[in-house]
Amino acid sequence: MNQQGMLADALRQQIIDGAFAPGSRLSESAIAEHFGVARNTLREAFRALSEQGLLEHVPHRGVSVASPTIADVIDIYRARRVIECTALLHSEPEHPSVQRMQQAVLAAEAAAQDAVLDDAEAWREVGSANMAFHVALVDLADSPRLARTYRDLAAELRLAFLKIDDPRSLHEPFVRKNRAVLDTFLTRGAQEGAAELERYLVQSERVVLGAFARMQLG
Amino acid sequence: MNQQGMLADALRQQIIDGAFAPGSRLSESAIAEHFGVARNTLREAFRALSEQGLLEHVPHRGVSVASPTIADVIDIYRARRVIECTALLHSEPEHPSVQRMQQAVLAAEAAAQDAVLDDAEAWREVGSANMAFHVALVDLADSPRLARTYRDLAAELRLAFLKIDDPRSLHEPFVRKNRAVLDTFLTRGAQEGAAELERYLVQSERVVLGAFARMQLG
DNA sequence: TCGAGCATTATTGTTCAACAACTTTGTTTC
DNA sequence: GAAACAAAGTTGTTGAACAATAATGCTCGA
Numbered sequence: 314m315n316q317q318g319m320l321a322d323a324l325r326q327q328i329i330d331g332a333f334a335p336g337s338r339l340s341e342s343a344i345a346e347h348f349g350v351a352r353n354t355l356r357e358a359f360r361a362l363s364e365q366g367l368l369e370h371v372p373h374r375g376v377s378v379a380s381p382t383i384a385d386v387i388d389i390y391r392a393r394r395v396i397e398c399t400a401l402l403h404s405e406p407e408h409p410s411v412q413r414m415q416q417a418v419l420a421a422e423a424a425a426q427d428a429v430l431d432d433a434e435a436w437r438e439v440g441s442a443n444m445a446f447h448v449a450l451v452d453l454a455d456s457p458r459l460a461r462t463y464r465d466l467a468a469e470l471r472l473a474f475l476k477i478d479d480p481r482s483l484h485e486p487f488v489r490k491n492r493a494v495l496d497t498f499l500t501r502g503a504q505e506g507a508a509e510l511e512r513y514l515v516q517s518e519r520v521v522l523g524a525f526a527r528m529q530l531g
Numbered sequence: 532m533n534q535q536g537m538l539a540d541a542l543r544q545q546i547i548d549g550a551f552a553p554g555s556r557l558s559e560s561a562i563a564e565h566f567g568v569a570r571n572t573l574r575e576a577f578r579a580l581s582e583q584g585l586l587e588h589v590p591h592r593g594v595s596v597a598s599p600t601i602a603d604v605i606d607i608y609r610a611r612r613v614i615e616c617t618a619l620l621h622s623e624p625e626h627p628s629v630q631r632m633q634q635a636v637l638a639a640e641a642a643a644q645d646a647v648l649d650d651a652e653a654w655r656e657v658g659s660a661n662m663a664f665h666v667a668l669v670d671l672a673d674s675p676r677l678a679r680t681y682r683d684l685a686a687e688l689r690l691a692f693l694k695i696d697d698p699r700s701l702h703e704p705f706v707r708k709n710r711a712v713l714d715t716f717l718t719r720g721a722q723e724g725a726a727e728l729e730r731y732l733v734q735s736e737r738v739v740l741g742a743f744a745r746m747q748l749g
Numbered sequence: 750t751c752g753a754g755c756a757t758t759a760t761t762g763t764t765c766a767a768c769a770a771c772t773t774t775g776t777t778t779c
Numbered sequence: 780g781a782a783a784c785a786a787a788g789t790t791g792t793t794g795a796a797c798a799a800t801a802a803t804g805c806t807c808g809a
Contacts, residue, residue, distance in 0.1 A: 354762085356575060356791090357575055360575050372532070372533050375789070391677070395613065458584075591760080
């Protein structure tokens with residue numbers, strides 16, 4: 314692959330991992346030097362990440378890590394409901410992706426059991442497993458374009474999570490809920506599974522919005 | 532706006548209008564000179580359009596206009612069904628976007644009446660109006676992210692249309708169908724409207740795939 | 750004549766340095 | 780304390796240069 318592609322991927326990972334706080338500005342010269350590339354090369358990578366919604370670009374003010382607002386969170390969940398629920402509703406339990414969903418649920422359950430009270434790192438791992446579950450779920454639709462769109466949505470949502478400093482409340486309740494979605498889908502069919510998933514998404518949105526609201530008050 | 536933003540927009544329009552044939556390579560130096568910008572600036576615009584799926588980037592072979600395959604068309608329509616049908620299903624007739632749908636239908640009907648047998652230019656105009664209808668339809672969902680995704684899908688689909696040299700068969704039947712979707716939605720509700728829309732999309736996909744299949748044989 | 754291998758050419762990838770355009774900051778002044 | 784202005788810093792864009800890779804054309808031998 315290209316240096317640019319690798320650069321964009323590396324930056325993407327760092328941003329998602331929270332190496333830069335949401336909203337913080339990224340200095341071109343500083344980061345270019347940090348990665349040992351020219352400013353021009355970095356700018357091309359910035360451009361790609363801006364298109365994905367991870368960076369925000371303001372003319373003559375450079376790029377900053379996106380910092381989702383409440384409106385963004387609402388929109389992201391709206392799009393999630395459309396994509397995820399439809400994907401699950403139209404799928405068969407025999408789809409190979411179901412196995413990946415299984416594995417993700419197991420991984421999340423294991424990670425949640427390891428995670429002690431406030432080990433942020435461990436809870437982040439639970440979050441990753443939860444996310445893997447939903448990515449696999451979207452893959453049920455066998456649509457590269459929907460999968461890509463969903464990947465971008467998930468990355469943005471992760472930025473929203475980064476703004477909240479109570480990772481446990483964000484991830485713990487949903488380990489069980491993911492399990493419920495999967496089991497319902499397998500035992501009672503797509504229709505019921507999709508309904509369960511919708512409830513999941515509504516609750517998850519509520520938790521995030523609640524945390525955001527509390528943040529703005531504090 | 533930036534020179535880069537304007538550049539990307541201008542390029543986007545030209546590509547959608549068929550200024551470059553799908554699949555054709557875009558020489559950096561030639562196009563940079565044509566627009567009177569430096570190669571580096573152009574490359575950043577290329578990067579953005581590649582992210583949108585309009586350009587294809589192969590390392591050391593530059594960018595070419597995307598040339599959707601049959602698999603791409605199938606995927607695009609899959610995504611369209613998910614986004615459009617869900618959007619219509621959950622909307623109210625009072626939504627302001629309904630008016631834009633009305634206008635688009637009227638514009639398409641007018642353009643179709645003006646278009647004589649094989650006036651490719653006129654039929655392209657019908658296609659634009661048809662597209663405006665569906666863009667407005669997606670806006671019923673009030674989701675910037677879904678709207679953006681849909682915009683990209685529509686642009687890609689236009690490239691597929693460009694590969695087919697019978698614009699009439701591509702656009703004419705659907706003027707009436709759009710009208711039917713809108714009327715059904717308004718008189719018989721969202722459920723029926725969404726069902727009509729689904730039929731629309733299935734038929735439209737069939738027409739495009741048929742044309743593609745015939746292309747590969749000829 | 751044909752194909753394999755090789756040299757040539759053209760294009761893209763990346764860097765660097767410079768300057769223009771603009772925003773932000775800091776200072777002065779009233 | 781607010782407005783106006785100057786200074787400093789950052790981004791936007793350019794042009795040239797060279798490296799890395801792909802496409803092309805050529806030679807040579809079978």
